[in-house]
Amino acid sequence: MRNNLAYSALNYFGESNLDRVHLLRKDEAWIAARLQDPETILVPFQGMKPLLTAENQLQLVRLAQVQLQNLAQPPILLGLRHDKAYFAIDVTNAPEVPLAGGVYQELREATLQLARPDSGLLAYAKAILYWNRQNQFCSVCGSPTLFSEAGHVRKCSNPVCNTSHFPRTDTAVITMITCGDKGLLARQASWPAGMYASIAGFLEPGETLESAVAREVLEETGLKVHHVQYHSSQPWPFPASIMVGFIAEAESPDLIIDPQEIDDARWFTREEVKELVAAGELSLPPALSISYRLIQDWLNG
Known part of the structure; x- marks a missing residue:
C-alpha cells in the first residue's frame, strides 16, 4: 500500500520540516520569550513576495536586524524547526525596517530553485499572511x-x-483523465501557446471530492468518469488553495468541450506526449504544480 503522506510530500510545497506547535499559539509568555530569543528566525514578505538571496536561497532574518514595532501586524508564529522558532512578518508597509541583503521575489517563479522544505515553509508563511491581510x-x-x-x-x-x-483554504480538485491507453490534456485560452494540463476546478458546497471531479470533468469536457482514485495533494498559495489530485477513467472518449471553460482538449498516447514535448510542439505545466506530477506519473505508467 502506498504511503500517501510521503507521496504528497513529494509535491512542491508539500514538505516544510516544521513542527507547527499549535498548542503553544495561545501561550503568550512562550511567544514573548521566543520573540526575545536572538536565535528566533523571521521570514519576511513584502507584497506577498518572500525575501530570497540572489541565488534563490531562503533569506533568514534574525530578530536583531528587525524593528518589530514598525510592522503592520505582529509576527505570525509558523512553528519550530531544529528547535528554533520561525515567524512570518509582513514588511510591506514598513520599508524602513532594516533587513539583510536579498531580493523580494514571486514565490511561483523562485520555487524550483528552493530546497523542498523551504518551499513548503514559504507556502505556509504566504498563505497565513494573506489570510490575515484579507x-x-x-x-x-x-x-x-x-x-x-x-x-x-x-x-x-x-x-x-x-x-x-x-x-480558510479553498479546495480544488485536479484530475488526470484516461481512456484506455490515452490521457486527456486540456488548455485555457489565456495560457501560453501549446501548453496543456489536467482538468481542475473548485469544490462546491455540499459536494464530495469525488463528486466534484465528476462534475468538473463533465462540465468542461462532456465526459462521464468512473474509478475516481486519489493521487496526492498540494498546498497552492496562489493565493490560498489546496489542490487535491485524482486519476479517473472516462466511460467513452467522446468530447463535448465547453468553450467558456476551456479552449481545447485532446486525447494523447504517452508516446505522442513525449514526442510532441521533445519537438517543442507541446508544453506541460510548470514542474512545481501537481498537474505536472499527475501527467508525469501517467507518462511513467
Whole structure:
C-alpha cells in the first residue's frame, strides 16, 4: 500500500520540516520569550513576495536586524524547526525596517530553485499572511478583527458579536483523465501557446471530492468518469488553495468541450506526449504544480 503522506510530500510545497506547535499559539509568555530569543528566525514578505538571496536561497532574518514595532501586524508564529522558532512578518508597509541583503521575489517563479522544505515553509508563511491581510474585518458584523493566537485566529472586536475567525483554504480538485491507453490534456485560452494540463476546478458546497471531479470533468469536457482514485495533494498559495489530485477513467472518449471553460482538449498516447514535448510542439505545466506530477506519473505508467 502506498504511503500517501510521503507521496504528497513529494509535491512542491508539500514538505516544510516544521513542527507547527499549535498548542503553544495561545501561550503568550512562550511567544514573548521566543520573540526575545536572538536565535528566533523571521521570514519576511513584502507584497506577498518572500525575501530570497540572489541565488534563490531562503533569506533568514534574525530578530536583531528587525524593528518589530514598525510592522503592520505582529509576527505570525509558523512553528519550530531544529528547535528554533520561525515567524512570518509582513514588511510591506514598513520599508524602513532594516533587513539583510536579498531580493523580494514571486514565490511561483523562485520555487524550483528552493530546497523542498523551504518551499513548503514559504507556502505556509504566504498563505497565513494573506489570510490575515484579507480578514481585517468581521464577515458577520463588519467590525475590525483583532490579531489572536499568534496570527492563527482573528477575533471580532465587537463584544456583542465576538466571532472567532479561523484560516480558510479553498479546495480544488485536479484530475488526470484516461481512456484506455490515452490521457486527456486540456488548455485555457489565456495560457501560453501549446501548453496543456489536467482538468481542475473548485469544490462546491455540499459536494464530495469525488463528486466534484465528476462534475468538473463533465462540465468542461462532456465526459462521464468512473474509478475516481486519489493521487496526492498540494498546498497552492496562489493565493490560498489546496489542490487535491485524482486519476479517473472516462466511460467513452467522446468530447463535448465547453468553450467558456476551456479552449481545447485532446486525447494523447504517452508516446505522442513525449514526442510532441521533445519537438517543442507541446508544453506541460510548470514542474512545481501537481498537474505536472499527475501527467508525469501517467507518462511513467
